[in-house]
Amino acid sequence: MSLVRVHNFSISLDGFGTGEGQSLDAPFGHDGHRLLSWALPTRTFTRMGFHGDQGDGEVGVDEAFASRWNTGIGAEIMGRHKFAPASGPWPDDAWRGWWGDTPPFGTPVVVLTSQPRPPLETGGGTTFHFMDAEPVEALERARELAGGLDVRIGGGTTTVRQFLQADLIDELHVVVVPILLGRGERLWDGLEGLEQRFDIEQTPSPSGVVHLTLTRRRDG
Amino acid sequence: MSLVRVHNFSISLDGFGTGEGQSLDAPFGHDGHRLLSWALPTRTFTRMGFHGDQGDGEVGVDEAFASRWNTGIGAEIMGRHKFAPASGPWPDDAWRGWWGDTPPFGTPVVVLTSQPRPPLETGGGTTFHFMDAEPVEALERARELAGGLDVRIGGGTTTVRQFLQADLIDELHVVVVPILLGRGERLWDGLEGLEQRFDIEQTPSPSGVVHLTLTRRRDG
Numbered sequence: 001m002s003l004v005r006v007h008n009f010s011i012s013l014d015g016f017g018t019g020e021g022q023s024l025d026a027p028f029g030h031d032g033h034r035l036l037s038w039a040l041p042t043r044t045f046t047r048m049g050f051h052g053d054q055g056d057g058e059v060g061v062d063e064a065f066a067s068r069w070n071t072g073i074g075a076e077i078m079g080r081h082k083f084a085p086a087s088g089p090w091p092d093d094a095w096r097g098w099w100g101d102t103p104p105f106g107t108p109v110v111v112l113t114s115q116p117r118p119p120l121e122t123g124g125g126t127t128f129h130f131m132d133a134e135p136v137e138a139l140e141r142a143r144e145l146a147g148g149l150d151v152r153i154g155g156g157t158t159t160v161r162q163f164l165q166a167d168l169i170d171e172l173h174v175v176v177v178p179i180l181l182g183r184g185e186r187l188w189d190g191l192e193g194l195e196q197r198f199d200i201e202q203t204p205s206p207s208g209v210v211h212l213t214l215t216r217r218r219d220g
Numbered sequence: 221m222s223l224v225r226v227h228n229f230s231i232s233l234d235g236f237g238t239g240e241g242q243s244l245d246a247p248f249g250h251d252g253h254r255l256l257s258w259a260l261p262t263r264t265f266t267r268m269g270f271h272g273d274q275g276d277g278e279v280g281v282d283e284a285f286a287s288r289w290n291t292g293i294g295a296e297i298m299g300r301h302k303f304a305p306a307s308g309p310w311p312d313d314a315w316r317g318w319w320g321d322t323p324p325f326g327t328p329v330v331v332l333t334s335q336p337r338p339p340l341e342t343g344g345g346t347t348f349h350f351m352d353a354e355p356v357e358a359l360e361r362a363r364e365l366a367g368g369l370d371v372r373i374g375g376g377t378t379t380v381r382q383f384l385q386a387d388l389i390d391e392l393h394v395v396v397v398p399i400l401l402g403r404g405e406r407l408w409d410g411l412e413g414l415e416q417r418f419d420i421e422q423t424p425s426p427s428g429v430v431h432l433t434l435t436r437r438r439d440g
């Protein structure tokens with residue numbers, strides 16, 4: 001069976017995966033852009049080209065983790081807020097995601113929303129499929145789209161937490177960034193005893209973050 | 221000036237320093253005893269003798285951190301609940317702390333409580349002084365008692381958080397234990413931006429925990 005994986009999911013020391021007040025200018029909420037500062041210098045993120053040509057990027061433990069995000073992945077599932085800043089009915093079909101004409105995914109992406117709309121094809125092989133569904137159904141659809149490859153749960157915080165609560169995740173890579181956001185959305189809420197289902201490893205990086213990997217136990 | 225330090229303060233991955241429902245049988249609340257499992261095998265904790273003669277204990281990174289707790293310390297400040305399980309008026313003076321006849325501190329200890337009572341002398345040089353005071357006053361008193369040595373903030377969670385919020389702490393050693401308690405008291409609540417005043421280092425241990433040290437910045 002294909003695996004369900006989470007990669008490069010950054011949280012603050014106090015557990016917030018998103019700050020308060022997400023908006024067009026602040027996709028990760030107040031101060032949330034700092035959650036990504038460990039990732040931007042890596043080769044993987046550098047070559048995504050969000051900031052123009054920045055050279056080859058760093059290779060080290062951060063890159064080792066970052067680079068796994070899209071290997072063997074056949075589809076992603078994301079929450080509405082990873083796709084667009086606003087909630088509620090779509091004002092029109094003009095919004096095509098945060099990523100410009102060529103999103104980095106290169107696979108089908110299932111967007112969870114109470115406001116389904118027709119699929120949206122973009123450059124580079126990414127097609128967004130909009131679905132009003134519970135985690136189990138969404139995963140079923142994503143697996144169909146993934147053609148036997150793994151499915152990534154792409155975020156945001158609420159979406160990852162819901163899939164954890166539904167016990168649908170096999171591998172979870174979380175990056176603990178040494179900042180305190182104080183408010184926003186917490187990843188770990190309502191997950192008492194989660195460690196009983198996972199092996200947990202903690203690896204520090206010279207960049208100051210700690211990479212946390214949770215791998216589902218075979219006997220779990 | 222003497223420093224104000226916190227040592228061996230364990231929290232769960234989801235940030236709880238104490239579980240829910242502290243009682244005589246569960247001094248750290250539900251499942252909270254698991255927060256200390258990294259510490260018990262160390263030489264420092266083994267030699268405290270809580271569990272009878274257990275040999276010499278382990279030496280490694282956990283011991284390196286654990287052993288600093290009482291070096292150069294002249295007094296401790298603790299909250300009422302680190303001293304006793306119940307709140308409210310003391311039923312009598314029979315309760316002498318969790319630690320038996322010879323508490324491991326060997327210094328004066330200021331116990332913060334809304335119910336002051338006369339000082340309590342115990343074996344091994346530990347005297348408990350009961351005080352109804354804000355952090356600043358309590359620290360002033362502890363410094364008098366410490367004779368120029370450092371002051372340790374001994375916990376529990378609320379007490380450490382209050383001293384952090386009052387910006388009275390110079391060194392904070394936190395141990396992140398890979399379990400999810402789900403409920404209880406959070407260490408980091410209301411501390412947005414704390415990282416701006418501290419250098420933060422994260423060191424993993426083969427035992428599975430991560431040692432987090434926050435050291436006040438000289439320019440901070």
